[in-house]
Amino acid sequence: MDPLEDVLTLLETRSQLSASLTAGGRWAVRFDAPRGVKFNAVRRGSCLLEVDGAGAPIELAEGDCYLLTRPRAFTLRSDPDASPLPAGPLFAAAEGGTARAGRGDDVLLIGGRFSFGPRAQEWLLDRLPPVVHLPSGTRRAETVRWALTEIDRELSHPQPASSLVAEHLAVVMLVHVLRLHLARAPHAVSGWLAGLADPVVATALTALHGDPARPWTVAELARTAAVSRSALAARFKASVGQGPLEYLTRWRIELAARQLREGGTTLAAVARSVGYGSESALSVAFKRVLGTSPGEYRRRAATP
Template sequence: RQLDGLELFRKATDSVGKVGVGNDFFAIGGHVALDNDRGGVVAEVLPPLIQVDGSSSEASTIRWLLDQLVKEVTANRPGAVLASKQLAQLLFIQIIRFYLAASEPLTTGWLRALNDARIAPALRLMHGEPGRPWRLGELAKQVGMSRTSFALRFKANAGVGPLTYLQNLRVSLAERGLREGAMSVSELAESLGYATDSAFSNAFKRKTGMAPKHYQSVFARMDESTSRHLR
């Protein structure tokens, strides 16, 4: 028979809803909060449903994580909330790993690039130091490839060239920084490797259609409006 999930969990104790005695099976529900800037990129390359084959190499790890999640949710032990969050993150990672290993070749994008053993180290370098003045030759050398081979392979996987990817990454980080407001535009520009505020502004405007200060003021007004509605 059909069940009203909202009604079921309205009567739940410690986030556990039961039907009957609740011994037939245990279903776990949850969600992963993706970053506002890059989350859409993740969602675009993942299917609406990933079914993990019980005979796969990842299945035993996923089964263990699920068992631990059930214990944390039901045992009401100290630190259960924190432990459950960490286990859920590990579960998400294992499911993504299974998908990457079992799926057909991915369409171009950062996830496909991350799954390429020759390209992934370059991605980690750029994400680790986005403000560093990376050059094509330097990145190619770091991964043991020629400039041409690296550039072609990177674009075939990521859909854009290495330096274009770096520029897009910097703008995404700039969007977050401007919304958080922890640094001035000049400080943010310097931290992301731009020699001048003008160079930063031009790069940001090409990608977003707005100058950095305008972008920051727009989101400041949106935050203020949201705060008023929540009062």
């Protein structure tokens, strides 16, 4: 697996679609802070997006989409002076999978949210800005538009398993939005995501994720990336915020933690699978990274 696929799989990425929103005339809808990562795509028309604490309103045009990566309330509106109505009652009254605001159908938005496993905050959400806006005219955005069109089609003309297909397409859309955001604004992300924007660091990250149990050295990683040890170390530290072997330790612990959450594997087997020769070696690294022992972590994960 490549690093982005690895992390999204580790975080148990899931999508849940909500009712669409059709609006016209003068209108505004106020949404409570979402759980997980909220997304919307403008399929028709245009509107303004205002996110609490995120600066000036963002103009959304037809074909635009956005992600909200923090639990902040937000407002969608036709113009700055429109008085907002709470989203809850509007969506509770939705008919045929569509909520309505204002008068007419000039604007159509589809959306939903992504949910993740317990380590998403550190590994993904904290690495992204509060709002990820992808304009429709963005270069290489064709795949996102394709995914949105297919989601719209599945929701508008339901067939057997349409909801499941649409939710999987939403995850496909998420991957492409993250890819495009990295390409457009590499300095707007941090940590391992920022490393993916540097071809040398990305090569090293891919090697580490491809064989995390291997006893990697900086010299081996440098040869893989076709640079000197000092160059790799400097570029890795500058983008990811830590050295390559420190990153490898944290990734190994994340893999071990997933196995402990899932249960059914001995601690010795977990240790071997992530490159540690003994339970004690894993325990020392585990406690240093996560602040608790593997046994205690497993007990907590097993508690309903």
